[in-house]
Amino acid sequence: MLDVHYTFSALDGTATLREYPSLPRVETKARTTQKQELLNLQDHPLLALDDITISFGGVTALSNVDLTVKSGEIRAIIGPNGAGKSSLVNVMCGLYRPDSGRVHINGHSFRQVPAQKAARLGIARTFQNLALFKGLTVLDNVTSGLAFARRSTFLGQAIGLGRARREENEARERAEQIIxxxxxxxxxxxxxxxxxxxxxxxxxxxxxxVPNPQILLLDEPMAGMTATEKQEMAGFVRAARENYGTTIILIEHDIGVVMGLSDRIAVLDYGRKIADGTPDEVRNDQAVIDAYLGIDREHDEGDL
Ligand SMILES: Nc1ncnc2c1ncn2[C@@H]1O[C@H](COP(=O)(O)OP(=O)(O)OP(=O)(O)O)[C@@H](O)[C@H]1O
Incomplete structure:
Protein backbone atom coordinates (compact mmCIF):
# COMPACT_ATOMS: atom_id res chain seq x y z
CA MET A 1 0.00 0.00 0.00
CA LEU A 2 1.32 3.42 -0.89
CA ASP A 3 1.91 6.09 1.66
CA VAL A 4 0.08 8.92 -0.04
CA HIS A 5 -0.45 10.93 3.11
CA TYR A 6 1.21 14.31 2.91
CA THR A 7 0.57 17.42 4.90
CA PHE A 8 2.45 20.54 5.75
CA SER A 9 1.95 19.96 9.47
CA ALA A 10 5.57 19.05 10.17
CA LEU A 11 6.76 22.57 9.59
CA ASP A 12 9.39 22.84 12.26
CA GLY A 13 11.76 24.95 10.18
CA THR A 14 14.62 22.46 10.48
CA ALA A 15 17.41 23.07 8.04
CA THR A 16 17.49 20.51 5.30
CA LEU A 17 20.48 18.23 5.16
CA ARG A 18 21.20 18.25 1.48
CA GLU A 19 22.76 15.02 0.31
CA TYR A 20 25.08 16.89 -2.02
CA PRO A 21 26.25 20.27 -0.83
CA SER A 22 26.30 22.94 -3.49
CA LEU A 23 29.74 23.74 -4.76
CA PRO A 24 31.27 27.18 -4.69
CA ARG A 25 31.19 28.67 -8.14
CA VAL A 26 34.78 28.27 -9.28
CA GLU A 27 35.30 28.46 -12.98
CA THR A 28 37.38 26.32 -15.33
CA LYS A 29 39.44 23.32 -14.40
CA ALA A 30 39.24 23.55 -10.61
CA ARG A 31 35.48 23.45 -10.74
CA THR A 32 35.44 20.59 -13.22
CA THR A 33 37.75 18.56 -10.98
CA GLN A 34 35.65 19.25 -7.91
CA LYS A 35 32.54 18.27 -9.79
CA GLN A 36 34.15 15.08 -10.99
CA GLU A 37 35.13 14.17 -7.45
CA LEU A 38 31.62 14.86 -6.30
CA LEU A 39 30.20 12.66 -9.04
CA ASN A 40 32.59 9.87 -8.09
CA LEU A 41 31.37 10.04 -4.52
CA GLN A 42 27.82 9.45 -5.65
CA ASP A 43 28.14 5.79 -6.56
CA HIS A 44 28.84 6.69 -10.16
CA PRO A 45 25.45 8.09 -11.08
CA LEU A 46 23.87 6.57 -14.13
CA LEU A 47 22.83 10.01 -15.29
CA ALA A 48 24.14 13.41 -14.24
CA LEU A 49 23.29 16.92 -15.32
CA ASP A 50 26.14 19.32 -14.86
CA ASP A 51 25.37 23.04 -14.63
CA ILE A 52 22.56 23.09 -17.20
CA THR A 53 21.21 26.44 -18.39
CA ILE A 54 18.68 26.93 -21.16
CA SER A 55 16.67 29.98 -22.19
CA PHE A 56 13.87 30.59 -24.65
CA GLY A 57 13.84 34.19 -25.80
CA GLY A 58 13.84 36.18 -22.60
CA VAL A 59 12.73 33.23 -20.42
CA THR A 60 15.37 31.24 -18.55
CA ALA A 61 13.76 27.83 -18.25
CA LEU A 62 16.72 26.26 -16.39
CA SER A 63 19.50 28.05 -14.58
CA ASN A 64 22.72 26.24 -13.55
CA VAL A 65 20.93 23.04 -12.63
CA ASP A 66 22.90 20.03 -11.35
CA LEU A 67 21.23 16.68 -10.86
CA THR A 68 22.38 13.11 -10.33
CA VAL A 69 20.40 9.93 -10.79
CA LYS A 70 21.68 6.69 -9.31
CA SER A 71 21.13 3.34 -10.92
CA GLY A 72 17.89 1.73 -9.80
CA GLU A 73 16.43 4.72 -7.99
CA ILE A 74 13.07 6.39 -8.42
CA ARG A 75 13.93 10.05 -8.81
CA ALA A 76 11.22 12.68 -8.91
CA ILE A 77 11.39 16.22 -10.22
CA ILE A 78 8.72 18.49 -8.83
CA GLY A 79 7.95 22.20 -8.85
CA PRO A 80 5.18 24.68 -9.56
CA ASN A 81 3.90 25.29 -13.11
CA GLY A 82 6.55 26.68 -15.41
CA ALA A 83 9.36 25.72 -12.99
CA GLY A 84 11.35 23.96 -15.75
CA LYS A 85 10.53 20.29 -15.13
CA SER A 86 9.68 19.35 -18.72
CA SER A 87 12.64 21.34 -19.99
CA LEU A 88 14.89 19.28 -17.73
CA VAL A 89 13.51 16.01 -19.06
CA ASN A 90 13.75 17.32 -22.61
CA VAL A 91 17.44 18.06 -22.01
CA MET A 92 17.95 14.53 -20.62
CA CYS A 93 16.51 12.85 -23.70
CA GLY A 94 18.03 15.20 -26.25
CA LEU A 95 14.95 17.12 -27.38
CA TYR A 96 16.55 20.33 -26.09
CA ARG A 97 20.13 21.50 -26.41
CA PRO A 98 21.13 23.47 -23.32
CA ASP A 99 22.87 26.82 -23.78
CA SER A 100 25.54 25.56 -21.39
CA GLY A 101 26.29 22.55 -19.24
CA ARG A 102 26.63 18.86 -19.99
CA VAL A 103 24.64 15.66 -19.69
CA HIS A 104 26.46 12.50 -18.57
CA ILE A 105 24.78 9.18 -19.28
CA ASN A 106 26.39 5.89 -18.42
CA GLY A 107 29.92 7.10 -19.03
CA HIS A 108 29.09 9.22 -22.10
CA SER A 109 29.16 12.99 -21.97
CA PHE A 110 27.09 15.28 -24.20
CA ARG A 111 26.20 18.91 -24.67
CA GLN A 112 23.09 17.64 -26.45
CA VAL A 113 22.09 14.01 -26.05
CA PRO A 114 21.64 12.58 -29.56
CA ALA A 115 17.86 12.08 -29.49
CA GLN A 116 17.93 9.50 -32.29
CA LYS A 117 20.35 7.41 -30.22
CA ALA A 118 18.41 7.74 -26.96
CA ALA A 119 17.08 4.17 -27.30
CA ARG A 120 20.60 2.82 -27.78
CA LEU A 121 21.73 4.78 -24.72
CA GLY A 122 19.04 2.91 -22.81
CA ILE A 123 16.59 5.81 -22.45
CA ALA A 124 12.83 5.63 -23.01
CA ARG A 125 10.19 8.19 -22.17
CA THR A 126 6.50 8.86 -21.99
CA PHE A 127 4.90 12.21 -22.73
CA GLN A 128 2.71 14.58 -20.74
CA ASN A 129 -0.04 14.23 -23.34
CA LEU A 130 -0.92 10.77 -24.54
CA ALA A 131 0.92 9.84 -27.73
CA LEU A 132 -0.59 6.43 -28.53
CA PHE A 133 -1.70 5.15 -31.94
CA LYS A 134 -5.38 5.30 -31.09
CA GLY A 135 -6.47 3.27 -34.13
CA LEU A 136 -4.13 0.36 -33.30
CA THR A 137 -4.65 -2.37 -30.73
CA VAL A 138 -2.97 -2.29 -27.36
CA LEU A 139 -0.68 -5.15 -28.47
CA ASP A 140 0.37 -3.28 -31.63
CA ASN A 141 0.97 -0.11 -29.66
CA VAL A 142 3.15 -1.91 -27.14
CA THR A 143 5.01 -3.81 -29.88
CA SER A 144 5.76 -0.48 -31.59
CA GLY A 145 7.93 0.37 -28.58
CA LEU A 146 10.52 -2.03 -30.01
CA ALA A 147 10.61 -0.42 -33.46
CA PHE A 148 13.92 1.31 -32.79
CA ALA A 149 15.53 -1.75 -31.27
CA ARG A 150 14.93 -3.99 -34.30
CA ARG A 151 17.82 -4.44 -36.65
CA SER A 152 16.17 -5.83 -39.76
CA THR A 153 15.61 -3.49 -42.70
CA PHE A 154 12.29 -1.90 -43.48
CA LEU A 155 12.05 -3.99 -46.67
CA GLY A 156 12.78 -7.16 -44.74
CA GLN A 157 10.07 -6.28 -42.25
CA ALA A 158 7.64 -5.46 -45.05
CA ILE A 159 8.02 -8.83 -46.76
CA GLY A 160 8.31 -10.65 -43.43
CA LEU A 161 11.32 -12.87 -44.14
CA GLY A 162 14.25 -14.33 -42.18
CA ARG A 163 15.57 -12.16 -39.43
CA ALA A 164 12.62 -9.79 -39.79
CA ARG A 165 10.12 -12.61 -39.10
CA ARG A 166 12.12 -13.77 -36.09
CA GLU A 167 12.40 -10.25 -34.71
CA GLU A 168 8.69 -9.74 -35.23
CA ASN A 169 7.93 -12.84 -33.17
CA GLU A 170 10.36 -11.85 -30.44
CA ALA A 171 8.89 -8.36 -30.30
CA ARG A 172 5.38 -9.79 -29.92
CA GLU A 173 6.51 -12.13 -27.15
CA ARG A 174 8.23 -9.35 -25.28
CA ALA A 175 5.18 -7.07 -25.72
CA GLU A 176 2.91 -9.84 -24.40
CA GLN A 177 5.14 -10.29 -21.34
CA ILE A 178 4.94 -6.59 -20.52
CA ILE A 179 1.19 -6.54 -21.19
CA VAL A 210 9.06 -3.00 -23.77
CA PRO A 211 12.63 -2.26 -25.00
CA ASN A 212 13.80 -2.82 -21.39
CA PRO A 213 15.27 0.68 -20.98
CA GLN A 214 17.86 1.32 -18.33
CA ILE A 215 16.38 4.77 -17.70
CA LEU A 216 12.70 5.56 -18.01
CA LEU A 217 11.55 9.19 -18.09
CA LEU A 218 7.92 9.58 -17.09
CA ASP A 219 6.38 12.98 -17.78
CA GLU A 220 3.32 13.24 -15.54
CA PRO A 221 2.37 9.56 -15.69
CA MET A 222 -0.61 10.10 -13.39
CA ALA A 223 -2.00 13.34 -14.79
CA GLY A 224 -5.79 13.27 -15.04
CA MET A 225 -6.15 10.00 -13.13
CA THR A 226 -8.46 9.20 -10.25
CA ALA A 227 -6.90 8.56 -6.83
CA THR A 228 -7.30 4.79 -7.31
CA GLU A 229 -5.75 4.87 -10.79
CA LYS A 230 -2.84 6.89 -9.42
CA GLN A 231 -2.18 4.32 -6.72
CA GLU A 232 -2.31 1.51 -9.27
CA MET A 233 0.07 3.37 -11.55
CA ALA A 234 2.46 4.10 -8.68
CA GLY A 235 2.42 0.38 -7.87
CA PHE A 236 3.30 -0.50 -11.46
CA VAL A 237 6.11 2.05 -11.58
CA ARG A 238 7.57 0.58 -8.40
CA ALA A 239 7.13 -2.94 -9.75
CA ALA A 240 9.00 -1.97 -12.94
CA ARG A 241 11.94 -0.90 -10.81
CA GLU A 242 11.79 -4.06 -8.68
CA ASN A 243 11.33 -6.51 -11.58
CA TYR A 244 13.46 -5.00 -14.30
CA GLY A 245 15.85 -2.80 -12.31
CA THR A 246 14.68 0.19 -14.34
CA THR A 247 15.89 3.56 -13.13
CA ILE A 248 12.88 5.86 -13.08
CA ILE A 249 12.88 9.63 -13.41
CA LEU A 250 9.46 11.16 -13.09
CA ILE A 251 7.75 14.51 -13.17
CA GLU A 252 4.54 14.47 -11.21
CA HIS A 253 2.27 17.14 -9.80
CA ASP A 254 0.63 15.00 -7.14
CA ILE A 255 2.93 15.60 -4.20
CA GLY A 256 1.35 12.83 -2.13
CA VAL A 257 2.12 10.22 -4.78
CA VAL A 258 5.64 11.57 -5.27
CA MET A 259 6.40 11.45 -1.55
CA GLY A 260 5.28 7.84 -1.28
CA LEU A 261 7.00 6.63 -4.43
CA SER A 262 10.34 8.38 -4.77
CA ASP A 263 13.75 7.69 -3.28
CA ARG A 264 14.94 11.25 -3.89
CA ILE A 265 13.20 14.39 -5.04
CA ALA A 266 14.61 17.47 -6.76
CA VAL A 267 12.55 20.63 -6.52
CA LEU A 268 12.65 23.32 -9.19
CA ASP A 269 11.30 26.84 -8.94
CA TYR A 270 11.70 29.47 -11.65
CA GLY A 271 14.30 27.31 -13.38
CA ARG A 272 16.50 26.88 -10.32
CA LYS A 273 16.94 23.80 -8.18
CA ILE A 274 15.87 24.92 -4.71
CA ALA A 275 16.04 21.58 -2.90
CA ASP A 276 17.18 18.01 -3.42
CA GLY A 277 16.92 15.11 -1.03
CA THR A 278 14.80 12.35 0.43
CA PRO A 279 11.03 12.87 0.72
CA ASP A 280 11.43 13.75 4.41
CA GLU A 281 14.16 16.28 3.72
CA VAL A 282 12.18 17.93 0.95
CA ARG A 283 8.95 17.87 2.94
CA ASN A 284 10.58 19.94 5.68
CA ASP A 285 12.49 22.33 3.45
CA GLN A 286 11.35 25.90 4.01
CA ALA A 287 12.19 27.01 0.46
CA VAL A 288 10.01 24.20 -0.89
CA ILE A 289 7.14 25.06 1.40
CA ASP A 290 7.39 28.69 0.37
CA ALA A 291 7.54 27.85 -3.33
CA TYR A 292 4.43 25.70 -3.09
CA LEU A 293 2.45 27.95 -0.82
CA GLY A 294 3.64 31.19 -2.42
CA ILE A 295 4.69 32.67 0.90
CA ASP A 296 6.53 35.93 0.98
CA ARG A 297 8.76 35.39 4.04
CA GLU A 298 9.38 39.09 4.60
CA HIS A 299 5.69 39.68 5.02
CA ASP A 300 4.57 36.51 6.67
CA GLU A 301 5.98 35.58 10.02
CA GLY A 302 2.86 33.82 11.21
CA ASP A 303 1.95 30.18 11.65
CA LEU A 304 0.76 28.05 8.80
N1 LIG B 1 10.10 25.09 -26.46
C1 LIG B 1 9.89 26.17 -25.70
N2 LIG B 1 9.74 27.40 -26.28
C2 LIG B 1 9.53 28.49 -25.53
N3 LIG B 1 9.46 28.50 -24.19
C3 LIG B 1 9.59 27.31 -23.56
C4 LIG B 1 9.82 26.10 -24.28
N4 LIG B 1 9.92 25.06 -23.38
C5 LIG B 1 9.76 25.63 -22.17
N5 LIG B 1 9.57 26.97 -22.28
C6 LIG B 1 9.37 27.92 -21.18
O1 LIG B 1 10.25 27.57 -20.14
C7 LIG B 1 9.62 27.70 -18.87
C8 LIG B 1 9.64 26.35 -18.17
O2 LIG B 1 8.72 25.49 -18.86
P1 LIG B 1 8.57 23.94 -18.55
O3 LIG B 1 7.53 23.42 -19.46
O4 LIG B 1 9.91 23.31 -18.57
O5 LIG B 1 8.04 23.99 -17.05
P2 LIG B 1 7.25 22.87 -16.23
O6 LIG B 1 7.77 22.94 -14.85
O7 LIG B 1 7.33 21.55 -16.93
O8 LIG B 1 5.76 23.43 -16.28
P3 LIG B 1 4.35 22.63 -16.19
O9 LIG B 1 4.28 22.02 -14.83
O10 LIG B 1 3.36 23.73 -16.36
O11 LIG B 1 4.33 21.62 -17.30
C9 LIG B 1 8.21 28.22 -19.14
O12 LIG B 1 8.23 29.61 -19.00
C10 LIG B 1 7.97 27.81 -20.57
O13 LIG B 1 7.07 28.69 -21.20
Whole structure:
Protein backbone atom coordinates (compact mmCIF):
# COMPACT_ATOMS: atom_id res chain seq x y z
CA MET A 1 0.00 0.00 0.00
CA LEU A 2 1.32 3.42 -0.89
CA ASP A 3 1.91 6.09 1.66
CA VAL A 4 0.08 8.92 -0.04
CA HIS A 5 -0.45 10.93 3.11
CA TYR A 6 1.21 14.31 2.91
CA THR A 7 0.57 17.42 4.90
CA PHE A 8 2.45 20.54 5.75
CA SER A 9 1.95 19.96 9.47
CA ALA A 10 5.57 19.05 10.17
CA LEU A 11 6.76 22.57 9.59
CA ASP A 12 9.39 22.84 12.26
CA GLY A 13 11.76 24.95 10.18
CA THR A 14 14.62 22.46 10.48
CA ALA A 15 17.41 23.07 8.04
CA THR A 16 17.49 20.51 5.30
CA LEU A 17 20.48 18.23 5.16
CA ARG A 18 21.20 18.25 1.48
CA GLU A 19 22.76 15.02 0.31
CA TYR A 20 25.08 16.89 -2.02
CA PRO A 21 26.25 20.27 -0.83
CA SER A 22 26.30 22.94 -3.49
CA LEU A 23 29.74 23.74 -4.76
CA PRO A 24 31.27 27.18 -4.69
CA ARG A 25 31.19 28.67 -8.14
CA VAL A 26 34.78 28.27 -9.28
CA GLU A 27 35.30 28.46 -12.98
CA THR A 28 37.38 26.32 -15.33
CA LYS A 29 39.44 23.32 -14.40
CA ALA A 30 39.24 23.55 -10.61
CA ARG A 31 35.48 23.45 -10.74
CA THR A 32 35.44 20.59 -13.22
CA THR A 33 37.75 18.56 -10.98
CA GLN A 34 35.65 19.25 -7.91
CA LYS A 35 32.54 18.27 -9.79
CA GLN A 36 34.15 15.08 -10.99
CA GLU A 37 35.13 14.17 -7.45
CA LEU A 38 31.62 14.86 -6.30
CA LEU A 39 30.20 12.66 -9.04
CA ASN A 40 32.59 9.87 -8.09
CA LEU A 41 31.37 10.04 -4.52
CA GLN A 42 27.82 9.45 -5.65
CA ASP A 43 28.14 5.79 -6.56
CA HIS A 44 28.84 6.69 -10.16
CA PRO A 45 25.45 8.09 -11.08
CA LEU A 46 23.87 6.57 -14.13
CA LEU A 47 22.83 10.01 -15.29
CA ALA A 48 24.14 13.41 -14.24
CA LEU A 49 23.29 16.92 -15.32
CA ASP A 50 26.14 19.32 -14.86
CA ASP A 51 25.37 23.04 -14.63
CA ILE A 52 22.56 23.09 -17.20
CA THR A 53 21.21 26.44 -18.39
CA ILE A 54 18.68 26.93 -21.16
CA SER A 55 16.67 29.98 -22.19
CA PHE A 56 13.87 30.59 -24.65
CA GLY A 57 13.84 34.19 -25.80
CA GLY A 58 13.84 36.18 -22.60
CA VAL A 59 12.73 33.23 -20.42
CA THR A 60 15.37 31.24 -18.55
CA ALA A 61 13.76 27.83 -18.25
CA LEU A 62 16.72 26.26 -16.39
CA SER A 63 19.50 28.05 -14.58
CA ASN A 64 22.72 26.24 -13.55
CA VAL A 65 20.93 23.04 -12.63
CA ASP A 66 22.90 20.03 -11.35
CA LEU A 67 21.23 16.68 -10.86
CA THR A 68 22.38 13.11 -10.33
CA VAL A 69 20.40 9.93 -10.79
CA LYS A 70 21.68 6.69 -9.31
CA SER A 71 21.13 3.34 -10.92
CA GLY A 72 17.89 1.73 -9.80
CA GLU A 73 16.43 4.72 -7.99
CA ILE A 74 13.07 6.39 -8.42
CA ARG A 75 13.93 10.05 -8.81
CA ALA A 76 11.22 12.68 -8.91
CA ILE A 77 11.39 16.22 -10.22
CA ILE A 78 8.72 18.49 -8.83
CA GLY A 79 7.95 22.20 -8.85
CA PRO A 80 5.18 24.68 -9.56
CA ASN A 81 3.90 25.29 -13.11
CA GLY A 82 6.55 26.68 -15.41
CA ALA A 83 9.36 25.72 -12.99
CA GLY A 84 11.35 23.96 -15.75
CA LYS A 85 10.53 20.29 -15.13
CA SER A 86 9.68 19.35 -18.72
CA SER A 87 12.64 21.34 -19.99
CA LEU A 88 14.89 19.28 -17.73
CA VAL A 89 13.51 16.01 -19.06
CA ASN A 90 13.75 17.32 -22.61
CA VAL A 91 17.44 18.06 -22.01
CA MET A 92 17.95 14.53 -20.62
CA CYS A 93 16.51 12.85 -23.70
CA GLY A 94 18.03 15.20 -26.25
CA LEU A 95 14.95 17.12 -27.38
CA TYR A 96 16.55 20.33 -26.09
CA ARG A 97 20.13 21.50 -26.41
CA PRO A 98 21.13 23.47 -23.32
CA ASP A 99 22.87 26.82 -23.78
CA SER A 100 25.54 25.56 -21.39
CA GLY A 101 26.29 22.55 -19.24
CA ARG A 102 26.63 18.86 -19.99
CA VAL A 103 24.64 15.66 -19.69
CA HIS A 104 26.46 12.50 -18.57
CA ILE A 105 24.78 9.18 -19.28
CA ASN A 106 26.39 5.89 -18.42
CA GLY A 107 29.92 7.10 -19.03
CA HIS A 108 29.09 9.22 -22.10
CA SER A 109 29.16 12.99 -21.97
CA PHE A 110 27.09 15.28 -24.20
CA ARG A 111 26.20 18.91 -24.67
CA GLN A 112 23.09 17.64 -26.45
CA VAL A 113 22.09 14.01 -26.05
CA PRO A 114 21.64 12.58 -29.56
CA ALA A 115 17.86 12.08 -29.49
CA GLN A 116 17.93 9.50 -32.29
CA LYS A 117 20.35 7.41 -30.22
CA ALA A 118 18.41 7.74 -26.96
CA ALA A 119 17.08 4.17 -27.30
CA ARG A 120 20.60 2.82 -27.78
CA LEU A 121 21.73 4.78 -24.72
CA GLY A 122 19.04 2.91 -22.81
CA ILE A 123 16.59 5.81 -22.45
CA ALA A 124 12.83 5.63 -23.01
CA ARG A 125 10.19 8.19 -22.17
CA THR A 126 6.50 8.86 -21.99
CA PHE A 127 4.90 12.21 -22.73
CA GLN A 128 2.71 14.58 -20.74
CA ASN A 129 -0.04 14.23 -23.34
CA LEU A 130 -0.92 10.77 -24.54
CA ALA A 131 0.92 9.84 -27.73
CA LEU A 132 -0.59 6.43 -28.53
CA PHE A 133 -1.70 5.15 -31.94
CA LYS A 134 -5.38 5.30 -31.09
CA GLY A 135 -6.47 3.27 -34.13
CA LEU A 136 -4.13 0.36 -33.30
CA THR A 137 -4.65 -2.37 -30.73
CA VAL A 138 -2.97 -2.29 -27.36
CA LEU A 139 -0.68 -5.15 -28.47
CA ASP A 140 0.37 -3.28 -31.63
CA ASN A 141 0.97 -0.11 -29.66
CA VAL A 142 3.15 -1.91 -27.14
CA THR A 143 5.01 -3.81 -29.88
CA SER A 144 5.76 -0.48 -31.59
CA GLY A 145 7.93 0.37 -28.58
CA LEU A 146 10.52 -2.03 -30.01
CA ALA A 147 10.61 -0.42 -33.46
CA PHE A 148 13.92 1.31 -32.79
CA ALA A 149 15.53 -1.75 -31.27
CA ARG A 150 14.93 -3.99 -34.30
CA ARG A 151 17.82 -4.44 -36.65
CA SER A 152 16.17 -5.83 -39.76
CA THR A 153 15.61 -3.49 -42.70
CA PHE A 154 12.29 -1.90 -43.48
CA LEU A 155 12.05 -3.99 -46.67
CA GLY A 156 12.78 -7.16 -44.74
CA GLN A 157 10.07 -6.28 -42.25
CA ALA A 158 7.64 -5.46 -45.05
CA ILE A 159 8.02 -8.83 -46.76
CA GLY A 160 8.31 -10.65 -43.43
CA LEU A 161 11.32 -12.87 -44.14
CA GLY A 162 14.25 -14.33 -42.18
CA ARG A 163 15.57 -12.16 -39.43
CA ALA A 164 12.62 -9.79 -39.79
CA ARG A 165 10.12 -12.61 -39.10
CA ARG A 166 12.12 -13.77 -36.09
CA GLU A 167 12.40 -10.25 -34.71
CA GLU A 168 8.69 -9.74 -35.23
CA ASN A 169 7.93 -12.84 -33.17
CA GLU A 170 10.36 -11.85 -30.44
CA ALA A 171 8.89 -8.36 -30.30
CA ARG A 172 5.38 -9.79 -29.92
CA GLU A 173 6.51 -12.13 -27.15
CA ARG A 174 8.23 -9.35 -25.28
CA ALA A 175 5.18 -7.07 -25.72
CA GLU A 176 2.91 -9.84 -24.40
CA GLN A 177 5.14 -10.29 -21.34
CA ILE A 178 4.94 -6.59 -20.52
CA ILE A 179 1.19 -6.54 -21.19
CA UNK A 180 0.76 -9.34 -18.65
CA UNK A 181 3.10 -7.64 -16.21
CA UNK A 182 0.98 -4.48 -16.33
CA UNK A 183 -2.30 -6.42 -16.17
CA UNK A 184 -3.39 -5.32 -19.62
CA UNK A 185 -4.06 -8.85 -20.95
CA UNK A 186 -7.82 -8.44 -21.08
CA UNK A 187 -7.61 -5.37 -23.31
CA UNK A 188 -4.67 -6.51 -25.44
CA UNK A 189 -6.82 -6.87 -28.60
CA UNK A 190 -8.80 -3.66 -28.10
CA UNK A 191 -8.15 -0.38 -29.85
CA UNK A 192 -6.04 1.84 -27.62
CA UNK A 193 -8.22 4.88 -28.35
CA UNK A 194 -11.31 3.08 -27.00
CA UNK A 195 -9.82 2.51 -23.53
CA UNK A 196 -10.47 4.66 -20.47
CA UNK A 197 -7.85 7.34 -19.97
CA UNK A 198 -6.15 5.65 -17.01
CA UNK A 199 -5.62 2.46 -19.00
CA UNK A 200 -4.27 4.42 -21.97
CA UNK A 201 -1.63 5.88 -19.67
CA UNK A 202 -0.75 2.34 -18.59
CA UNK A 203 -0.42 1.29 -22.25
CA UNK A 204 2.03 4.17 -22.68
CA UNK A 205 4.03 2.84 -19.76
CA UNK A 206 3.99 -0.62 -21.35
CA UNK A 207 5.24 0.73 -24.66
CA UNK A 208 8.07 2.58 -22.94
CA UNK A 209 9.06 -0.51 -20.91
CA VAL A 210 9.06 -3.00 -23.77
CA PRO A 211 12.63 -2.26 -25.00
CA ASN A 212 13.80 -2.82 -21.39
CA PRO A 213 15.27 0.68 -20.98
CA GLN A 214 17.86 1.32 -18.33
CA ILE A 215 16.38 4.77 -17.70
CA LEU A 216 12.70 5.56 -18.01
CA LEU A 217 11.55 9.19 -18.09
CA LEU A 218 7.92 9.58 -17.09
CA ASP A 219 6.38 12.98 -17.78
CA GLU A 220 3.32 13.24 -15.54
CA PRO A 221 2.37 9.56 -15.69
CA MET A 222 -0.61 10.10 -13.39
CA ALA A 223 -2.00 13.34 -14.79
CA GLY A 224 -5.79 13.27 -15.04
CA MET A 225 -6.15 10.00 -13.13
CA THR A 226 -8.46 9.20 -10.25
CA ALA A 227 -6.90 8.56 -6.83
CA THR A 228 -7.30 4.79 -7.31
CA GLU A 229 -5.75 4.87 -10.79
CA LYS A 230 -2.84 6.89 -9.42
CA GLN A 231 -2.18 4.32 -6.72
CA GLU A 232 -2.31 1.51 -9.27
CA MET A 233 0.07 3.37 -11.55
CA ALA A 234 2.46 4.10 -8.68
CA GLY A 235 2.42 0.38 -7.87
CA PHE A 236 3.30 -0.50 -11.46
CA VAL A 237 6.11 2.05 -11.58
CA ARG A 238 7.57 0.58 -8.40
CA ALA A 239 7.13 -2.94 -9.75
CA ALA A 240 9.00 -1.97 -12.94
CA ARG A 241 11.94 -0.90 -10.81
CA GLU A 242 11.79 -4.06 -8.68
CA ASN A 243 11.33 -6.51 -11.58
CA TYR A 244 13.46 -5.00 -14.30
CA GLY A 245 15.85 -2.80 -12.31
CA THR A 246 14.68 0.19 -14.34
CA THR A 247 15.89 3.56 -13.13
CA ILE A 248 12.88 5.86 -13.08
CA ILE A 249 12.88 9.63 -13.41
CA LEU A 250 9.46 11.16 -13.09
CA ILE A 251 7.75 14.51 -13.17
CA GLU A 252 4.54 14.47 -11.21
CA HIS A 253 2.27 17.14 -9.80
CA ASP A 254 0.63 15.00 -7.14
CA ILE A 255 2.93 15.60 -4.20
CA GLY A 256 1.35 12.83 -2.13
CA VAL A 257 2.12 10.22 -4.78
CA VAL A 258 5.64 11.57 -5.27
CA MET A 259 6.40 11.45 -1.55
CA GLY A 260 5.28 7.84 -1.28
CA LEU A 261 7.00 6.63 -4.43
CA SER A 262 10.34 8.38 -4.77
CA ASP A 263 13.75 7.69 -3.28
CA ARG A 264 14.94 11.25 -3.89
CA ILE A 265 13.20 14.39 -5.04
CA ALA A 266 14.61 17.47 -6.76
CA VAL A 267 12.55 20.63 -6.52
CA LEU A 268 12.65 23.32 -9.19
CA ASP A 269 11.30 26.84 -8.94
CA TYR A 270 11.70 29.47 -11.65
CA GLY A 271 14.30 27.31 -13.38
CA ARG A 272 16.50 26.88 -10.32
CA LYS A 273 16.94 23.80 -8.18
CA ILE A 274 15.87 24.92 -4.71
CA ALA A 275 16.04 21.58 -2.90
CA ASP A 276 17.18 18.01 -3.42
CA GLY A 277 16.92 15.11 -1.03
CA THR A 278 14.80 12.35 0.43
CA PRO A 279 11.03 12.87 0.72
CA ASP A 280 11.43 13.75 4.41
CA GLU A 281 14.16 16.28 3.72
CA VAL A 282 12.18 17.93 0.95
CA ARG A 283 8.95 17.87 2.94
CA ASN A 284 10.58 19.94 5.68
CA ASP A 285 12.49 22.33 3.45
CA GLN A 286 11.35 25.90 4.01
CA ALA A 287 12.19 27.01 0.46
CA VAL A 288 10.01 24.20 -0.89
CA ILE A 289 7.14 25.06 1.40
CA ASP A 290 7.39 28.69 0.37
CA ALA A 291 7.54 27.85 -3.33
CA TYR A 292 4.43 25.70 -3.09
CA LEU A 293 2.45 27.95 -0.82
CA GLY A 294 3.64 31.19 -2.42
CA ILE A 295 4.69 32.67 0.90
CA ASP A 296 6.53 35.93 0.98
CA ARG A 297 8.76 35.39 4.04
CA GLU A 298 9.38 39.09 4.60
CA HIS A 299 5.69 39.68 5.02
CA ASP A 300 4.57 36.51 6.67
CA GLU A 301 5.98 35.58 10.02
CA GLY A 302 2.86 33.82 11.21
CA ASP A 303 1.95 30.18 11.65
CA LEU A 304 0.76 28.05 8.80
N1 LIG B 1 10.10 25.09 -26.46
C1 LIG B 1 9.89 26.17 -25.70
N2 LIG B 1 9.74 27.40 -26.28
C2 LIG B 1 9.53 28.49 -25.53
N3 LIG B 1 9.46 28.50 -24.19
C3 LIG B 1 9.59 27.31 -23.56
C4 LIG B 1 9.82 26.10 -24.28
N4 LIG B 1 9.92 25.06 -23.38
C5 LIG B 1 9.76 25.63 -22.17
N5 LIG B 1 9.57 26.97 -22.28
C6 LIG B 1 9.37 27.92 -21.18
O1 LIG B 1 10.25 27.57 -20.14
C7 LIG B 1 9.62 27.70 -18.87
C8 LIG B 1 9.64 26.35 -18.17
O2 LIG B 1 8.72 25.49 -18.86
P1 LIG B 1 8.57 23.94 -18.55
O3 LIG B 1 7.53 23.42 -19.46
O4 LIG B 1 9.91 23.31 -18.57
O5 LIG B 1 8.04 23.99 -17.05
P2 LIG B 1 7.25 22.87 -16.23
O6 LIG B 1 7.77 22.94 -14.85
O7 LIG B 1 7.33 21.55 -16.93
O8 LIG B 1 5.76 23.43 -16.28
P3 LIG B 1 4.35 22.63 -16.19
O9 LIG B 1 4.28 22.02 -14.83
O10 LIG B 1 3.36 23.73 -16.36
O11 LIG B 1 4.33 21.62 -17.30
C9 LIG B 1 8.21 28.22 -19.14
O12 LIG B 1 8.23 29.61 -19.00
C10 LIG B 1 7.97 27.81 -20.57
O13 LIG B 1 7.07 28.69 -21.20
Missing amino acids: DFLHLGEVSGKLAGALPYGLQKRVELARAL
